[in-house]
Amino acid sequence: MIDHAHDLASVREATDRLLTAVAKLDNASVARPSRLPDWTVGHILAHLARNADALTNVLEGRPMYVSGEARDTDIERDAPRPLDVQLTDLRESDARFRARGAEPADWTRTVELRNGVTDAAARVPFRRWVEVELHHVDLGIGYELEDLPKEFTEREIDFLAERFGGHRDVPSTGLRSEDGRVWTTGGGAAGGPVGVEGSAADLLGWLAGRRDGAALTVHGGTLPALPPL
Template identity: 35%
Template sequence: MRRDVSATLPWMGAGTEFLVQLVDALPDDALRAPSGLPGWSRAHVVGHVARNAEALARLAHWARTGVETPMYAGPGQRDADIAASAAYPADRLRRELSTTADALDVALAALDDTTWRAQVRSAQGRDIPATEIPWMRVREVWLHAVDLASGAGVADLPPGVVDTLLDDVAAALSAAPDCPSATLAATDRARTWALGPGEAAVQVHGPAASLLGWLTGRSDGGALTALDGDLPTPPRWI
């Protein structure tokens, strides 16, 4: 699937700015406090986003040059890099969050109509066109802004990001063997999303952002209403 980079690149830039502002507003000691992700401090989240920018820049280099440059050198590199980054002083964390994002912007700006179509490989081993790289970053900056647990919520995401994430997440979860069947009806949109196989057993109603928060494990679904049954439990998303 080829993403429209005229949409994803602005979303990426806005998400980076939003995340950096949230991080800059936190006192240094608050970076050591727990995040919204189990077992991770806010410093883990910030370090992960910085290292992710570097990993995606490697994919952009691969697309531009044709030289295979994986996101990570091996299966343990990602986790080791995050753990090391989480121990950095606050000023280094803040600085690297911005400088790595800037470097990714430069790497993506070097792509042209031909190299945007080049095939690279995700960390999960999927062959993807380079147009997928900005969208991968969009997911990181916006959702991890929520994971900082510093006041931002899924409702702060741009509507286009919410809808596109709902497309992706609902499709990914529907492929899981334990995914329940449901129709997700956004009360602030003129559309629905299908979850799970076969005919939907229940309809889940609520704002699109609330549906996304529930599907991605970033809310408990308290703002949602289930018709014709109880609110199902979706499988764990990445």
């Protein structure tokens, strides 16, 4: 069962870690390339702030973004800002999101995200947690997939395995982490079953498009190519 209050607390902790780490940078770092193609550190920080506002919109029953074009324009506009402005914006947008999440609400209701995707309102705080944790890694400032909280890593693997379950481009695939946890995904494409084993961090990195899977051990075929998130 999804515990939105627990996940909101996890968002706060993850955001505090991020803010503490980013505060050690300087203004020149804002323009440095991140690990995401064509995005600087500033792009990621701007995206995180605007995503907090977007998910607040979702909780309030408004469109997540006015449009995809408006989303991209806002990120490009905000990316070059000085570090102190970025930090203030991220801190304040996170506070708005968590304040809205703390209000009484029907957490069983269905909400709409981008591109017609729907989900339970109770899952929105976890989605925010995902944004903060993975983009902290994407900044390339010393926080790695191995540093993610164990609970987060396992739940995000759960989420992504479910997301790719039955996907027409992914053969039946079984995942096993070094600590013995297992997942299944894919199944909509010919071939398989394929077995994929490795550390939880490497499994998550592959599923989330952050690693190429070279560190994983594959049985029964080749490592499936996953569609973009």
